[in-house]
Amino acid sequence: MTVLGIETSCDETSVSIIKDDKLLSNLISSQDFHVKYGGVVPELSSRAHLQMIEPLVKQSLDEAGLKKEELDVVAATAGPGLIGALLVGLNFGKALSYSLNIPFVSVNHIEGHIFSGFLMEDKPEFPYLCLVVSGGHTLLLLVEDDLHIKKLGTTIDDAAGEAFDKVAKMIGLGYPGGPKIQAYADNGNPDAIKFPIAQLKTKYDFSFSGLKTAVLRHIQKEFGDSSKIPEDAKPDLAASFQEAVVKALTNNVKKAIDKYEVEVHSISVVGGVAANQAIRKSISAIAQNRSIKFVVPEFQFCGDNAAMIAYRAQKLYENGIISDLSANAYPSLPKDIFI
Numbered sequence: 001m002t003v004l005g006i007e008t009s010c011d012e013t014s015v016s017i018i019k020d021d022k023l024l025s026n027l028i029s030s031q032d033f034h035v036k037y038g039g040v041v042p043e044l045s046s047r048a049h050l051q052m053i054e055p056l057v058k059q060s061l062d063e064a065g066l067k068k069e070e071l072d073v074v075a076a077t078a079g080p081g082l083i084g085a086l087l088v089g090l091n092f093g094k095a096l097s098y099s100l101n102i103p104f105v106s107v108n109h110i111e112g113h114i115f116s117g118f119l120m121e122d123k124p125e126f127p128y129l130c131l132v133v134s135g136g137h138t139l140l141l142l143v144e145d146d147l148h149i150k151k152l153g154t155t156i157d158d159a160a161g162e163a164f165d166k167v168a169k170m171i172g173l174g175y176p177g178g179p180k181i182q183a184y185a186d187n188g189n190p191d192a193i194k195f196p197i198a199q200l201k202t203k204y205d206f207s208f209s210g211l212k213t214a215v216l217r218h219i220q221k222e223f224g225d226s227s228k229i230p231e232d233a234k235p236d237l238a239a240s241f242q243e244a245v246v247k248a249l250t251n252n253v254k255k256a257i258d259k260y261e262v263e264v265h266s267i268s269v270v271g272g273v274a275a276n277q278a279i280r281k282s283i284s285a286i287a288q289n290r291s292i293k294f295v296v297p298e299f300q301f302c303g304d305n306a307a308m309i310a311y312r313a314q315k316l317y318e319n320g321i322i323s324d325l326s327a328n329a330y331p332s333l334p335k336d337i338f339i
Protein backbone atom coordinates (compact mmCIF):
# COMPACT_ATOMS: atom_id res chain seq x y z
CA MET A 1 0.00 0.00 0.00
CA THR A 2 1.30 3.46 -0.93
CA VAL A 3 0.28 6.51 1.12
CA LEU A 4 1.05 10.14 0.34
CA GLY A 5 0.90 12.34 3.45
CA ILE A 6 0.65 16.13 3.66
CA GLU A 7 1.42 18.30 6.70
CA THR A 8 0.73 22.07 6.77
CA SER A 9 -0.42 22.78 10.34
CA CYS A 10 2.12 25.51 11.17
CA ASP A 11 5.32 26.73 9.50
CA GLU A 12 6.52 23.56 7.76
CA THR A 13 5.16 22.43 4.40
CA SER A 14 5.88 18.73 4.27
CA VAL A 15 5.02 15.89 1.88
CA SER A 16 5.94 12.26 2.39
CA ILE A 17 5.35 8.91 0.71
CA ILE A 18 5.33 5.59 2.56
CA LYS A 19 5.05 2.33 0.63
CA ASP A 20 4.48 -0.91 2.56
CA ASP A 21 6.00 0.56 5.74
CA LYS A 22 9.02 1.87 3.84
CA LEU A 23 9.67 5.62 3.80
CA LEU A 24 10.32 6.63 0.17
CA SER A 25 10.34 10.39 0.64
CA ASN A 26 9.99 12.98 3.42
CA LEU A 27 10.34 16.54 2.15
CA ILE A 28 10.16 19.39 4.65
CA SER A 29 10.18 23.03 3.59
CA SER A 30 10.60 25.28 6.64
CA GLN A 31 9.31 28.85 6.47
CA ASP A 32 12.42 30.54 7.87
CA PHE A 33 11.17 34.05 7.01
CA HIS A 34 9.07 34.13 10.23
CA VAL A 35 12.33 34.70 12.16
CA LYS A 36 12.26 38.42 11.41
CA TYR A 37 8.78 38.73 13.01
CA GLY A 38 9.80 36.85 16.18
CA GLY A 39 7.10 34.19 15.66
CA VAL A 40 4.85 32.57 13.06
CA VAL A 41 2.59 35.01 11.17
CA PRO A 42 -0.46 32.88 10.25
CA GLU A 43 -1.43 34.68 7.03
CA LEU A 44 2.13 34.53 5.67
CA SER A 45 2.30 30.88 6.64
CA SER A 46 -0.86 30.01 4.64
CA ARG A 47 0.45 31.85 1.59
CA ALA A 48 3.80 30.06 1.72
CA HIS A 49 2.05 26.67 2.02
CA LEU A 50 0.02 27.55 -1.11
CA GLN A 51 3.22 28.23 -3.03
CA MET A 52 5.04 25.11 -1.86
CA ILE A 53 2.40 22.39 -1.74
CA GLU A 54 2.14 21.49 -5.43
CA PRO A 55 5.89 21.50 -6.22
CA LEU A 56 6.55 19.42 -3.11
CA VAL A 57 3.93 16.81 -4.05
CA LYS A 58 5.50 16.55 -7.52
CA GLN A 59 9.03 16.35 -6.08
CA SER A 60 7.97 13.72 -3.56
CA LEU A 61 6.48 11.51 -6.31
CA ASP A 62 9.68 11.97 -8.38
CA GLU A 63 11.88 11.07 -5.42
CA ALA A 64 9.79 7.96 -4.74
CA GLY A 65 9.90 7.04 -8.45
CA LEU A 66 6.10 6.89 -8.60
CA LYS A 67 3.30 8.30 -10.75
CA LYS A 68 0.36 9.80 -8.86
CA GLU A 69 -1.86 7.03 -10.30
CA GLU A 70 0.18 4.52 -8.26
CA LEU A 71 -0.95 6.04 -4.95
CA ASP A 72 -3.51 4.08 -2.88
CA VAL A 73 -4.34 6.63 -0.16
CA VAL A 74 -3.91 10.38 0.30
CA ALA A 75 -3.69 11.77 3.84
CA ALA A 76 -3.43 15.25 5.34
CA THR A 77 -3.27 16.86 8.76
CA ALA A 78 -6.71 18.20 9.70
CA GLY A 79 -5.71 19.79 13.04
CA PRO A 80 -4.83 21.06 15.52
CA GLY A 81 -2.99 23.97 13.95
CA LEU A 82 -3.34 27.34 12.27
CA ILE A 83 -6.66 27.18 10.48
CA GLY A 84 -5.59 28.88 7.24
CA ALA A 85 -2.42 26.79 7.08
CA LEU A 86 -4.34 23.54 7.70
CA LEU A 87 -6.89 24.35 4.99
CA VAL A 88 -4.16 24.51 2.33
CA GLY A 89 -2.90 20.96 2.92
CA LEU A 90 -6.28 19.48 3.78
CA ASN A 91 -8.01 20.83 0.68
CA PHE A 92 -5.07 19.92 -1.58
CA GLY A 93 -5.17 16.38 -0.17
CA LYS A 94 -8.92 16.05 -0.61
CA ALA A 95 -8.75 17.31 -4.20
CA LEU A 96 -5.91 14.92 -5.04
CA SER A 97 -7.77 11.92 -3.62
CA TYR A 98 -10.97 12.95 -5.43
CA SER A 99 -9.20 13.34 -8.75
CA LEU A 100 -7.48 9.96 -8.37
CA ASN A 101 -10.63 8.32 -6.99
CA ILE A 102 -8.76 6.88 -3.99
CA PRO A 103 -9.52 7.07 -0.24
CA PHE A 104 -8.69 10.15 1.80
CA VAL A 105 -7.62 9.95 5.46
CA SER A 106 -7.56 13.04 7.66
CA VAL A 107 -5.04 12.81 10.50
CA ASN A 108 -4.82 14.44 13.91
CA HIS A 109 -1.43 16.16 14.11
CA ILE A 110 -0.80 15.07 17.71
CA GLU A 111 -1.61 11.44 16.84
CA GLY A 112 1.00 11.80 14.11
CA HIS A 113 3.59 12.83 16.72
CA ILE A 114 2.50 10.11 19.20
CA PHE A 115 3.24 7.32 16.70
CA SER A 116 6.32 8.97 15.15
CA GLY A 117 8.61 6.53 17.01
CA PHE A 118 7.40 3.87 14.54
CA LEU A 119 9.31 5.66 11.77
CA MET A 120 12.49 4.43 13.45
CA GLU A 121 14.18 1.09 12.77
CA ASP A 122 13.82 0.12 16.45
CA LYS A 123 10.13 0.78 17.17
CA PRO A 124 8.19 1.32 20.41
CA GLU A 125 6.40 -1.74 21.79
CA PHE A 126 2.81 -1.49 23.06
CA PRO A 127 1.83 -0.44 25.62
CA TYR A 128 4.21 2.48 25.83
CA LEU A 129 4.49 5.63 27.87
CA CYS A 130 4.58 8.61 25.52
CA LEU A 131 5.69 12.13 26.41
CA VAL A 132 4.48 14.56 23.75
CA VAL A 133 6.37 17.86 23.92
CA SER A 134 5.63 20.29 21.11
CA GLY A 135 5.02 23.98 20.59
CA GLY A 136 1.34 23.68 21.44
CA HIS A 137 1.04 20.52 23.57
CA THR A 138 2.55 18.76 26.55
CA LEU A 139 0.95 15.38 27.16
CA LEU A 140 1.82 12.26 29.11
CA LEU A 141 0.05 9.28 27.58
CA LEU A 142 -0.28 5.55 27.91
CA VAL A 143 -0.49 4.27 24.33
CA GLU A 144 -2.14 0.87 24.59
CA ASP A 145 -2.30 0.05 20.88
CA ASP A 146 -2.98 1.70 17.53
CA LEU A 147 -6.44 2.82 18.57
CA HIS A 148 -6.37 3.24 22.34
CA ILE A 149 -4.55 6.08 24.08
CA LYS A 150 -5.06 6.91 27.75
CA LYS A 151 -4.34 10.50 28.77
CA LEU A 152 -2.45 10.61 32.08
CA GLY A 153 -1.54 14.28 32.19
CA THR A 154 -1.35 17.52 30.26
CA THR A 155 -0.22 21.10 30.82
CA ILE A 156 -2.60 23.35 32.72
CA ASP A 157 -1.14 26.46 31.06
CA ASP A 158 1.78 26.79 28.58
CA ALA A 159 3.19 23.93 26.51
CA ALA A 160 6.87 23.06 27.00
CA GLY A 161 7.82 24.39 23.54
CA GLU A 162 5.87 27.57 24.16
CA ALA A 163 7.87 28.08 27.38
CA PHE A 164 11.15 27.59 25.46
CA ASP A 165 10.04 30.12 22.83
CA LYS A 166 8.82 32.74 25.32
CA VAL A 167 11.85 32.48 27.62
CA ALA A 168 14.20 32.67 24.61
CA LYS A 169 12.48 35.93 23.67
CA MET A 170 12.88 37.23 27.26
CA ILE A 171 16.59 36.42 27.26
CA GLY A 172 16.91 38.03 23.85
CA LEU A 173 17.87 34.89 21.94
CA GLY A 174 15.27 35.21 19.16
CA TYR A 175 13.00 32.71 17.41
CA PRO A 176 12.64 29.70 17.29
CA GLY A 177 13.50 29.56 20.96
CA GLY A 178 14.06 25.87 21.62
CA PRO A 179 17.23 25.35 19.56
CA LYS A 180 18.60 28.76 20.69
CA ILE A 181 18.12 27.95 24.40
CA GLN A 182 19.80 24.58 23.87
CA ALA A 183 22.79 26.16 22.13
CA TYR A 184 23.30 28.73 24.93
CA ALA A 185 22.64 26.13 27.65
CA ASP A 186 25.53 24.04 26.26
CA ASN A 187 27.90 26.74 27.57
CA GLY A 188 26.07 27.46 30.84
CA ASN A 189 25.74 26.05 34.34
CA PRO A 190 22.35 24.34 34.91
CA ASP A 191 22.68 24.85 38.68
CA ALA A 192 23.53 28.57 38.50
CA ILE A 193 19.96 29.75 39.22
CA LYS A 194 17.33 27.68 41.06
CA PHE A 195 14.09 28.19 39.16
CA PRO A 196 10.88 26.72 40.63
CA ILE A 197 9.29 23.49 39.44
CA ALA A 198 5.49 23.40 39.74
CA GLN A 199 4.08 21.00 42.32
CA LEU A 200 0.53 20.27 41.17
CA LYS A 201 -2.21 18.41 43.03
CA THR A 202 -2.95 16.38 39.92
CA LYS A 203 -0.31 13.70 39.62
CA TYR A 204 0.81 13.81 36.00
CA ASP A 205 -0.07 17.36 34.92
CA PHE A 206 2.48 20.05 34.01
CA SER A 207 2.66 23.81 34.46
CA PHE A 208 5.25 26.13 32.94
CA SER A 209 3.78 29.59 33.44
CA GLY A 210 5.22 29.98 36.98
CA LEU A 211 8.66 29.08 35.65
CA LYS A 212 8.30 31.62 32.86
CA THR A 213 7.35 34.32 35.40
CA ALA A 214 10.27 33.33 37.64
CA VAL A 215 12.69 33.84 34.74
CA LEU A 216 11.15 37.26 34.06
CA ARG A 217 11.38 38.28 37.75
CA HIS A 218 15.01 37.14 37.86
CA ILE A 219 15.84 39.22 34.76
CA GLN A 220 14.06 42.27 36.20
CA LYS A 221 15.80 41.92 39.57
CA GLU A 222 19.30 41.27 38.26
CA PHE A 223 19.41 43.32 35.06
CA GLY A 224 16.41 45.70 34.98
CA ASP A 225 15.05 44.40 31.68
CA SER A 226 15.77 41.97 28.83
CA SER A 227 17.74 44.45 26.74
CA LYS A 228 20.29 44.86 29.55
CA ILE A 229 21.23 41.21 30.04
CA PRO A 230 24.99 40.96 29.43
CA GLU A 231 25.94 38.38 26.80
CA ASP A 232 27.98 36.38 29.34
CA ALA A 233 24.95 35.99 31.67
CA LYS A 234 22.81 34.35 28.97
CA PRO A 235 24.27 30.81 28.99
CA ASP A 236 23.57 30.33 32.75
CA LEU A 237 20.04 31.69 32.35
CA ALA A 238 19.36 29.34 29.43
CA ALA A 239 20.94 26.32 31.16
CA SER A 240 19.08 26.92 34.44
CA PHE A 241 15.74 27.35 32.66
CA GLN A 242 16.33 24.24 30.55
CA GLU A 243 17.23 22.29 33.69
CA ALA A 244 13.91 23.28 35.33
CA VAL A 245 11.98 22.07 32.27
CA VAL A 246 13.94 18.81 32.22
CA LYS A 247 13.15 18.25 35.92
CA ALA A 248 9.44 19.06 35.48
CA LEU A 249 9.20 16.55 32.61
CA THR A 250 11.28 13.81 34.23
CA ASN A 251 9.44 14.09 37.59
CA ASN A 252 6.15 13.14 35.92
CA VAL A 253 7.68 10.45 33.73
CA LYS A 254 9.22 8.88 36.86
CA LYS A 255 5.87 9.00 38.71
CA ALA A 256 4.10 7.37 35.76
CA ILE A 257 6.77 4.69 35.44
CA ASP A 258 6.51 3.94 39.18
CA LYS A 259 2.81 3.24 38.63
CA TYR A 260 2.84 1.59 35.20
CA GLU A 261 6.27 -0.10 35.13
CA VAL A 262 4.82 -3.62 35.02
CA GLU A 263 2.73 -3.03 31.93
CA VAL A 264 4.82 -0.47 30.04
CA HIS A 265 7.14 -1.98 27.39
CA SER A 266 8.70 1.23 26.06
CA ILE A 267 9.07 4.93 26.72
CA SER A 268 8.89 7.36 23.80
CA VAL A 269 9.46 11.13 23.70
CA VAL A 270 8.05 12.88 20.64
CA GLY A 271 7.34 16.36 19.22
CA GLY A 272 9.55 19.33 18.37
CA VAL A 273 10.96 19.65 21.91
CA ALA A 274 12.07 15.99 21.77
CA ALA A 275 14.96 17.33 19.66
CA ASN A 276 16.40 18.76 22.90
CA GLN A 277 19.52 16.81 23.92
CA ALA A 278 19.13 17.37 27.68
CA ILE A 279 15.54 16.07 27.57
CA ARG A 280 16.47 13.06 25.39
CA LYS A 281 19.34 12.24 27.77
CA SER A 282 17.36 12.46 31.00
CA ILE A 283 14.33 10.45 29.81
CA SER A 284 16.64 7.89 28.25
CA ALA A 285 18.39 7.54 31.64
CA ILE A 286 15.04 6.78 33.35
CA ALA A 287 14.30 4.08 30.77
CA GLN A 288 17.78 2.62 31.09
CA ASN A 289 17.50 2.49 34.88
CA ARG A 290 14.35 0.40 34.64
CA SER A 291 15.57 -1.65 31.65
CA ILE A 292 12.72 -0.33 29.51
CA LYS A 293 13.17 0.29 25.79
CA PHE A 294 13.56 3.97 24.90
CA VAL A 295 12.52 5.34 21.50
CA VAL A 296 13.01 8.91 20.37
CA PRO A 297 12.52 9.82 16.70
CA GLU A 298 15.50 11.08 14.72
CA PHE A 299 15.47 14.88 14.25
CA GLN A 300 13.59 14.96 10.90
CA PHE A 301 10.67 13.17 12.64
CA CYS A 302 10.67 15.27 15.89
CA GLY A 303 9.56 18.57 14.37
CA ASP A 304 6.56 18.75 12.08
CA ASN A 305 6.82 16.33 9.17
CA ALA A 306 4.50 14.49 6.79
CA ALA A 307 6.13 11.07 7.33
CA MET A 308 4.34 10.79 10.68
CA ILE A 309 1.06 11.79 8.98
CA ALA A 310 1.47 9.19 6.22
CA TYR A 311 2.40 6.52 8.80
CA ARG A 312 -0.60 7.31 11.00
CA ALA A 313 -2.92 7.39 7.96
CA GLN A 314 -1.69 3.93 6.93
CA LYS A 315 -2.55 2.54 10.39
CA LEU A 316 -5.97 4.22 10.41
CA TYR A 317 -6.69 2.87 6.93
CA GLU A 318 -5.61 -0.64 7.95
CA ASN A 319 -8.09 -0.35 10.82
CA GLY A 320 -10.89 0.61 8.43
CA ILE A 321 -10.85 4.30 9.30
CA ILE A 322 -11.10 6.62 6.31
CA SER A 323 -12.54 10.12 6.06
CA ASP A 324 -15.03 11.54 3.63
CA LEU A 325 -14.37 14.71 1.75
CA SER A 326 -16.39 16.74 4.26
CA ALA A 327 -13.58 16.31 6.86
CA ASN A 328 -13.09 19.68 8.55
CA ALA A 329 -9.96 21.49 9.64
CA TYR A 330 -9.82 22.21 13.38
CA PRO A 331 -7.55 24.60 15.30
CA SER A 332 -7.28 22.85 18.69
CA LEU A 333 -7.24 19.35 20.15
CA PRO A 334 -10.73 17.76 20.16
CA LYS A 335 -11.69 16.88 23.74
CA ASP A 336 -12.81 13.32 23.06
CA ILE A 337 -9.80 12.07 21.14
CA PHE A 338 -8.24 10.11 23.98
CA ILE A 339 -9.82 7.53 26.32
Ligand code: KG4
Binds near residue numbers: 137176
Ligand atom coordinates in the same frame (compact mmCIF):
# COMPACT_ATOMS: atom_id res chain seq x y z
O1 KG4 B 1 6.22 19.69 17.10
P1 KG4 B 1 6.68 21.02 16.67
O2 KG4 B 1 7.66 21.10 15.52
O3 KG4 B 1 5.47 21.92 16.28
C1 KG4 B 1 4.26 21.84 16.97
O4 KG4 B 1 3.48 20.90 16.69
O5 KG4 B 1 4.07 22.69 17.87
O6 KG4 B 1 7.32 21.76 17.93
C2 KG4 B 1 7.86 23.05 17.83
C3 KG4 B 1 8.48 23.42 19.16
C4 KG4 B 1 8.89 24.89 19.24
O7 KG4 B 1 8.37 25.45 20.42
C5 KG4 B 1 10.42 24.82 19.29
O8 KG4 B 1 11.02 25.88 20.02
C6 KG4 B 1 10.63 23.49 19.99
O9 KG4 B 1 9.66 22.64 19.42
N1 KG4 B 1 11.99 22.95 19.79
C7 KG4 B 1 12.87 22.74 20.79
C8 KG4 B 1 14.08 22.29 20.18
N2 KG4 B 1 13.88 22.22 18.84
C9 KG4 B 1 12.59 22.62 18.62
N3 KG4 B 1 12.76 22.93 22.12
C10 KG4 B 1 13.84 22.65 22.89
N4 KG4 B 1 15.03 22.23 22.39
C11 KG4 B 1 15.19 22.03 21.05
N5 KG4 B 1 16.36 21.60 20.57
Ligand code: ZN
Binds near residue numbers: 113271304
Ligand atom coordinates in the same frame (compact mmCIF):
# COMPACT_ATOMS: atom_id res chain seq x y z
ZN1 ZN C 1 3.93 19.33 15.84
